[in-house]
Amino acid sequence: MQNYDPKKIEAKWQKFWEKNKTFEVTENPKKSAQGGSAAVGKFYSLIEFPYPSGEGLHVGHPRPFTAMDVIARKKRMEGFNVLYPIGFDAFGLPTENFAIKTGQPPAEVTKKNIANFTRQLKSLGYSFDWSRVVDTTDPKYFKWTQWFFLQFFKHGLAYKKNQPINWCPKDKIGLANEEVVQGKCERCGTAVEKRDKAQWMLAITKYADKLLDGLKEVDYITPARVQQENWIGKSEGAEVKFALSNVILSEAKDLSGERLDSSVSPQNDNSVKELTVFTTRPDTIFGVTFIAVSAELAKGWIDRGWKPEKKIIEYIETTLKERVATEDQDEKEKTGIAAGFNATNPVNNETVPVWITNYVMGGVGTGAIMGVPAHDERDYEFAKKYNLPIKEVVVGTNVQEKAFTETGEVVNSDFLNGLPTPEAKEKMIQWLEEKKIGHRKINYKLRDWVFSRQRYWGEPIPLVYCEACAGWIPVPESELPLKLPKVEKYQPTDTGESPLAAMTKWVNTTCPKCGGPARRETDTMPNWAGSSWYFLRYTDPHNDQEFASMEKLKYWMPVDWYNGGMEHTVLHLLYSRFWNEFLYDIGAVPTREPYKKRTSHGMILGPDGEKMSKSRGNVINPDEMVEKFGTDAFRTYIMFMGPFDQAVMWDTNGLVGVRRFLDRVWNLQEKLTGVGHVILSGAKDLRGESLDSSSTSRRTQNDKHTTLLHQTIKKVTRDIGSMAFNTAVAALMQLTNELAKEEKISTSDYQMLLKLLSPFAPHISEELWEKYGDGKTLAFSPWPTYDEALTKEATLTIAVQVNGKVRATIEVAADASEEAVKQKALTEENVLKWIAGKEPKKIIYVKNKLLSIVV
RNA sequence: GGGCAAGUGGCGGAAUUGGUAUACGCGCAUGGCUUAGGACCAUGUUCCGAAAGGAUUGAGGGUUCGAGUCCCUCCUUGCCCACCA
Numbered sequence: 001m002q003n004y005d006p007k008k009i010e011a012k013w014q015k016f017w018e019k020n021k022t023f024e025v026t027e028n029p030k031k032s033a034q035g036g037s038a039a040v041g042k043f044y045s046l047i048e049f050p051y052p053s054g055e056g057l058h059v060g061h062p063r064p065f066t067a068m069d070v071i072a073r074k075k076r077m078e079g080f081n082v083l084y085p086i087g088f089d090a091f092g093l094p095t096e097n098f099a100i101k102t103g104q105p106p107a108e109v110t111k112k113n114i115a116n117f118t119r120q121l122k123s124l125g126y127s128f129d130w131s132r133v134v135d136t137t138d139p140k141y142f143k144w145t146q147w148f149f150l151q152f153f154k155h156g157l158a159y160k161k162n163q164p165i166n167w168c169p170k171d172k173i174g175l176a177n178e179e180v181v182q183g184k185c186e187r188c189g190t191a192v193e194k195r196d197k198a199q200w201m202l203a204i205t206k207y208a209d210k211l212l213d214g215l216k217e218v219d220y221i222t223p224a225r226v227q228q229e230n231w232i233g234k235s236e237g238a239e240v241k242f243a244l245s246n247v248i249l250s251e252a253k254d255l256s257g258e259r260l261d262s263s264v265s266p267q268n269d270n271s272v273k274e275l276t277v278f279t280t281r282p283d284t285i286f287g288v289t290f291i292a293v294s295a296e297l298a299k300g301w302i303d304r305g306w307k308p309e310k311k312i313i314e315y316i317e318t319t320l321k322e323r324v325a326t327e328d329q330d331e332k333e334k335t336g337i338a339a340g341f342n343a344t345n346p347v348n349n350e351t352v353p354v355w356i357t358n359y360v361m362g363g364v365g366t367g368a369i370m371g372v373p374a375h376d377e378r379d380y381e382f383a384k385k386y387n388l389p390i391k392e393v394v395v396g397t398n399v400q401e402k403a404f405t406e407t408g409e410v411v412n413s414d415f416l417n418g419l420p421t422p423e424a425k426e427k428m429i430q431w432l433e434e435k436k437i438g439h440r441k442i443n444y445k446l447r448d449w450v451f452s453r454q455r456y457w458g459e460p461i462p463l464v465y466c467e468a469c470a471g472w473i474p475v476p477e478s479e480l481p482l483k484l485p486k487v488e489k490y491q492p493t494d495t496g497e498s499p500l501a502a503m504t505k506w507v508n509t510t511c512p513k514c515g516g517p518a519r520r521e522t523d524t525m526p527n528w529a530g531s532s533w534y535f536l537r538y539t540d541p542h543n544d545q546e547f548a549s550m551e552k553l554k555y556w557m558p559v560d561w562y563n564g565g566m567e568h569t570v571l572h573l574l575y576s577r578f579w580n581e582f583l584y585d586i587g588a589v590p591t592r593e594p595y596k597k598r599t600s601h602g603m604i605l606g607p608d609g610e611k612m613s614k615s616r617g618n619v620i621n622p623d624e625m626v627e628k629f630g631t632d633a634f635r636t637y638i639m640f641m642g643p644f645d646q647a648v649m650w651d652t653n654g655l656v657g658v659r660r661f662l663d664r665v666w667n668l669q670e671k672l673t674g675v676g677h678v679i680l681s682g683a684k685d686l687r688g689e690s691l692d693s694s695s696t697s698r699r700t701q702n703d704k705h706t707t708l709l710h711q712t713i714k715k716v717t718r719d720i721g722s723m724a725f726n727t728a729v730a731a732l733m734q735l736t737n738e739l740a741k742e743e744k745i746s747t748s749d750y751q752m753l754l755k756l757l758s759p760f761a762p763h764i765s766e767e768l769w770e771k772y773g774d775g776k777t778l779a780f781s782p783w784p785t786y787d788e789a790l791t792k793e794a795t796l797t798i799a800v801q802v803n804g805k806v807r808a809t810i811e812v813a814a815d816a817s818e819e820a821v822k823q824k825a826l827t828e829e830n831v832l833k834w835i836a837g838k839e840p841k842k843i844i845y846v847k848n849k850l851l852s853i854v855v
Numbered sequence: 856g857g858g859c860a861a862g863u864g865g866c867g868g869a870a871u872u873g874g875u876a877u878a879c880g881c882g883c884a885u886g887g888c889u890u891a892g893g894a895c896c897a898u899g900u901u902c903c904g905a906a907a908g909g910a911u912u913g914a915g916g917g918u919u920c921g922a923g924u925c926c927c928u929c930c931u932u933g934c935c936c937a938c939c940a
Contacts, residue, residue, distance in 0.1 A: 223859055223935085230858070233939065279940060292940090334938075359938045369940045377856090378938055445939055566934075603934095640880070642867060646860085647933075651867065657880045663895090727869065730879035737879090799875040804921055806875050844920055846874055854920045 004666035006630025010763040014125060022779060023127040027555040029081040043080040044556050045072045046535055046595075048564035048572070049087040049134070052113035053094055057120040059612065059620040059650065064563050064601045066635045067644060067725060069126045071561065073759035074720050076127070077783035083556055084127055085538040087134035088114050089531050093171070096457035099490045106457045106490065110137050120623065125631050125762055127779070132541045136530030137457075141537065143481035144547035145529050146462045148579065149451075150474050151586060153463065157203040158451065160472065167195035172454065172492040194320075197496065200452040200461060200523060204578050208232050208444045211577055220598040221645070224569040231570050233445025237280035238429050239366065240438035242291060244273055245342040245351065272301060275343060275354070278365030278443055281375065282432065283424035286413035287393035289383065290371040291343045291354045292336065295319035296362025312337055312356065319358045334359045334382045345370075346437040347428075348414065357382065365443055374399035394421060449575065451526060454498040456490045458524030466511035466518040473513045498522045531572055532579040535559050535594060547588075554590045562595040569600065599723060602646040604638075609649050620650050632761035633659040639725035639760055661733050662764055664740055665757065671745045672772065707793050708738055709749060713786035716756045725760075732757055747772055752784050799850040800825045802834040806850075818845045825851050 017023060027042075047068045050061055072084040090110045099106040114135060121128070134141055152158040170190040204211075212232050215225050275291065295316045298306075302313065315337045336357035343354050352371075359378055360369055373383030373390045380403035383390055393413050396404030407421035415431070416424040432438030452461060462475035462482045475482055485506040487499050500522040501507065511518035533547070539556040540548035564572070573595075580594035605611060606618025613619065625634050637658040642648035712735045719728035735753060739745050750772055758765035758778050769778040792814055798821055800808045808828040812821055822843060825831055835855050844852040 226859070227935065230936070235939070237940080277940080281940080359940095361939070364939050366940095372940090376940070378940075381938095443939075570935085637880095640867095649867070651881070653881050654867065660895095661880085667895095726867095727879080730869075733879055797875080801875085801921075809875070842920060844874095846921095849874055850921090852874080852920050 004663050004764070006632060006662075006763065009767045010123075010125065010631050013763045013766050014122060016766075017125075017127070017779075018122070018130070021131070022777065023082075023084065024129050024131045025081055025083055027552055040079040041081070042556060042560075043072070043075045043082045044558070044560045045075070045082065045084045046538075046559045046562045047086075048568060049089050049531070049534060050117060051092055051094075052088045052090055052110065052117045054098060054109070054113055055614075056113075056116050057622050059622050059625075060604050062124060062622055062635070062638050063604055063644075064565070065121070065124070065126055066638050067601060067723065068561070068563050069635075070639060070720060070725060070759040071723075072127055073762065073779065074717075074783060076780060077755065077758075079782070082127075083132075083538065084129060085132045085134075085541075086121065086126070086128040086130070087132075087534055087538070088117065088136065089527070089534070090114065090135055090137040091458050091525075091530055092527050093455070093457075096455060096490055099457070105486070107137065110135075123626055123631060124622070124635065127762075132538050134534055134537050134541055136534065139481040139483050140544065142459045142530065144537070145459050145525065145533070146475075146480050146482060147477060147547065148533060148583070149459075149525065149529070150462060150477065150480075151588075152202055152582065153472075153474060155582075155586065157206065157582065159201055159203065160198055161201050162196060162198045166192045167197070167496070168192055172496060195496070197454075199450050200521075202449040202451045202578075204449045204575070205444060205446050207578050207581055208234065208446050210581050211574065214577065214581065214593045218593050218596060218598070220595075221600060223566065224573065224598050224600060227570050228574055231446065231574060233443075235280050235443045235445075237278060237441060237443065238282040238432055238438050239276050239278050239441040240282065240285065240346065240370065240432060241274045241276050242343040242346060242370070244275055244354070245344065272306075275368055276366045277368045277370045278441060279370055280443075281372065281425070282428040282438070283410060283413075283416065283419075283421050284372045284375045284393050285345070285347050285370065285428060286416065287372040287374050287391045288345050288350070288352055288370045289373060289389045289391055290352050292357045292360045292369050292371050292379070292382065293339070293354060294360040294362040294367040295356060295358065297360075297367040298339070298356045308340060312339065316356060319356075322358065334378065334385065336382060336386060346435070347431075353388075355382075355386070363447065364445075373403065375404055377403045377405060379403070449578075451529075452521075452523035453526050454492050454496050454522075455524050456484070456487060456492075456499040458526065459529055460484060460500070461521040461523055461525060463521045464509055464511060464518040465521065466514060466516060468514050468516040469511055472521070473511055473518065476512050479512075498524060500524070528572060528575050532576045533583075535562075535576070536580075536583075536589060550590065557589065558591045558593060559595045561597045561599070563599045563601060565603075566600045569598070573598065599645070601644055602642075602648060604641075605647055605649045607650050607652070612650075620652075625652070625655065629655050629659045630662070630763075632764045633662055636662065636729060636760045640729040642726055644723045644725055658729075661736060662761060664736050665753070665761075666764065666768070668736070668739055668745060668750060668753075669768070669772075671739075671743065672747055672750055673744050704793070705738075705742075706790055708735060709752060710786040710790040713752070713756065713784045714788075714791050717783070717786070720759065729760060732760075754778065755781060755784050796848050798825075798848070800828060800831050801850060801852040802831060803854060804852070805834075807831050807834045814848065818847075821845060821851055825853070 045068050047064050050057075068084065072082050076082045088110075090113075095106045095109050095113070098104070098109055102109075118133075122130075136142060136145070149158060168190055212229065212234060215228060220228075275293070277291065279285070298312075298316050299320060302308070302316070315335075319335070334357065336355040336359075339354040339356050341354055342351045344351055355371070359382065360367065369379075371379045371383065371388070372393075373379040373388065374392045375394055380390070380399075382388070390399055391412065392399045392404075393410060394404060394408040395411055396406060396408045410416045410419050410421065410424040413424070416427060419427065429438070429440050433440065460482045462480060463472045464475065465471070466473050485500065485503050487503055489502075490499055492499060493501060500520075507520050507522060509518055509520055510516065536548050536553065536557070540546075540552040543549055577594060580589060581592055583589040584592045603611065604620075606613075606616065606620070608616070608618050610616055610618060622634065629637075633655060637655040640658055641651070641654060712731050715731040716728045719725065719731070732753070735756075739749065739753070751769070751774075754765045754769050754773070755778065758769075762779070766778050769781075774781070794814055795811050796814055796816075797809050798812055799806045800810060808825070808830045810821070810824050810828060812824060822845070826835075831853070835853065838855040840853050840855050842854040844854075846852075
């Protein structure tokens with residue numbers, strides 16, 4: 001027997017899989033390369049496709065990839081027609097920045113990076129269908145990304161809006177709200193500024209309710225579901241109009257197109273006579289003692305002719321500046337300034353002052369709130385600071401000392417008195433609606449999606465602006481893809497325009513509608529665009545007539561199991577669900593929800609327990625590990641290192657241990673009965689047991705050996721299903737250790753071990769299967785089944801407790817009667833000693849587990 | 856501040872519905888095999904104690920014959936969100 005030589009074996013099988021197209025699938029399993037018999041069903045397993053960075057594969061990538069590979073391989077053995085595709089999300093800033101630095105065209109850099117990633121991924125033995133690779137930067141792919149954008153546009157869900165955006169002065173790029181982390185650019189950490197810029201928007205907010213509802217019908221891990229719910233942030237309440245005591249504007253101005261419309265009455269004379277607030281607690285409206293408005297809202301008034309005192313203008317300006325720059329929001333104190341006029345509470349005609357404050361956000365609700373210090377903590381804090389009255393309207397704790405925010409009985413509220421909070425809320429909304437001073441309103445935290453970037457390396461937005469037609473005209477679908485022109489410089493211009501803006505030849509075009517002169521949109525799409533539909537393309541990647549045929553979509557969709565990082569559970573998951581639901585509504589895809597099940601993996605940390613990063617010097621290179629220990633050991637270790645959903649530290653010593661395990665599996669060959677024979681289907685081993693690969697051990701006795709085999713099958717099967725890979729590997733180690741103790745091992749037992757091991761360590765398993773298997777490919781051999789009865793041990797060890805402490809253990813036959821166990825226990829010396837002649841008060845028997853005697 | 860996880864040997868971590876805490880791996884120790892080994896094999900390894908025995912799952916309390924697991928109070932760490940009215 002030769003020593004285990006992973007390098008040789010792994011190269012051999014990777015070549016074999018590639019040559020035989022082992023993992024390429026079709027919708028008709030009979031025609032597929034390997035699926036000889038009709039499949040029990042389809043299984044679409046998906047991982048988040050990687051961004052092909054210049055650094056190559058990071059050791060973090062293999063964790064989800066290997067996990068889904070294990071699941072996909074097991075599903076194949078269980079008879080499913082398994083699609084496990086791979087692709088590259090290749091548009092993006094790092095490549096563009098690299099191009100800016102070196103002058104190399106991003107397309108070429110991307111090509112090189114993808115080649116390197118492909119080599120690395122292939123060396124890890126993943127069972128990807130390599131015939132379906134997608135690349136988001138391929139014009140054949142982004143043709144459809146652009147097509148989808150046009151569908152959004154045609155259905156009124158894409159619109160251009162001139163609004164303040166988050167602007168990163170370093171990257172010279174507009175950022176979505178979600179790309180701003182604590183006032184800083186998510187990518188480079190530079191403080192973000194506000195800047196006005198016309199941006200393409202996607203109206204994801206129109207899908208807020210659908211996105212929320214859809215979560216009920218899918219199986220997402222709880223944190224993923226909760227995060228999506230929180231991000232959408234639905235709150236139910238009411239909008240209420242408060243009349244203002246004096247008209248604050250005087251000059252007539254053009255009001256069109258501003259977001260402030262919703263909070264200002266549409267008066268011809270442009271005066272602001274009333275103010276709309278949003279509240280989730282209309283039941284507390286009798287407790288209003290002030291009105292708080294955001295600095296953004298007040299700024300809008302000034303823009304439209306309000307002339308307040310100088311200190312008010314100064315306050316507004318400072319607050320707006322702070323809004324973006326603030327780092328430690330923890331210590332941010334609430335501030336405010338009286339606006340100098342009052343509002344009238346419509347329910348009781350009380351006059352309350354209007355304050356401009358820093359704790360009300362311009363972009364939330366109407367940008368104005370009613371201050372109820374007795375029942376809202378923030379209002380309370382503010383009222384205390386500025387000595388505003390606190391009026392109790394819900395019975396609870398002393399509201400002069402602390403805001404009472406829970407539900408209770410309403411008081412001091414006229415017709416609401418005596419009602420519990422929820423009923424008061426309903427009654428008040430109805431009353432407001434009757435009197436036409438307010439109405440029920442559902443509010444969302446979710447904002448529309450800023451969909452344009454002033455960048456080169458992204459999908460061009462396929463629209464032209466025509467003066468004659470006075471608007472944005474779509475590029476005809478027949479002219480897609482609209483390719484990126486070759487440019488000299490990839491750097492965005494100082495004005496913030498995309499590098500494409502400098503390409504006058506490309507920009508100046510003709511209007512598809514009237515034929516007159518027109519200008520192309522020079523913004524490109526964000527990173528998220530290509531990844532919002534890639535799972536659809538995998539089902540039909542070479543289709544040049546449609547993004548995917550309905551027939552293929554119907555076969556493969558929805559994705560059965562999608563695993564990805566927690567960092568993508570909010571944005572990518574929400575965006576791609578939005579696209580899919582929109583496509584479902586226009587009849588382009590067959591399922592409303594794209595993903596049936598979503599799980600997440602934890603991060604792999606460096607050996608020092610810190611996040612891996614170049615600057616810390618704690619980065620582990622997968623290539624190096626594979627070179628040293630072999631792919632199978634690497635894969636198996638990744639699965640063994642800890643609970644899949646938790647962060648784990650890298651420890652190369654642990655990898656050594658797994659390699660030892662594989663060596664042991666390899667060495668078991670020596671103990672095999674009938675070594676050297678290729679065992680064919682229908683053959684029997686030396687014990688006369690069938691070696692039919694679909695059977696497991698045929699022995700029916702509950703001997704220790706058989707029990708362990710069946711227990712292992714059960715445990716590994718179940719653990720893979722629940723992503724408890726670490727304990728599945730542990731069970732395989734345990735079985736291997738037990739088999740190593742025996743003098744001879746039956747070939748059927750060995751076959752079973754190889755099958756269970758193969759999803760984790762496919763190369764060594766195939767190699768050994770070639771020698772000791774049934775002559776077919778292990779990858780499609782039936783997964784072992786177990787007999788529940790045979791997982792039970794024949795004799796059991798029962799713990800005997802006296803007063804809660806284990807004093808003895810006794811061996812009894814399985815399912816022994818309580819009486820028999822009791823009698824045996826009461827003959828144990830140590831048990832008698834602790835009972836010390838006393839009469840047992842109580843004896844509790846837990847079947848097959850323990851006997852508890854209380855004296 | 857809010858939400859969600861999680862705290863178990865020297866280390867990574869196991870432990871169906873409450874039922875023998877510490878599986879599996881690392882490390883360490885002793886022995887074997889070897890010219891040698893950082894290779895391999897065997898045995899041992901939660902802590903205290905010579906032993907009998909006792910203690911032990913972040914801290915404290917509770918329910919129970921019995922709690923790592925359930926309940927209450929508190930502490931710590933990680934992740935996500937952050938004045939959402």
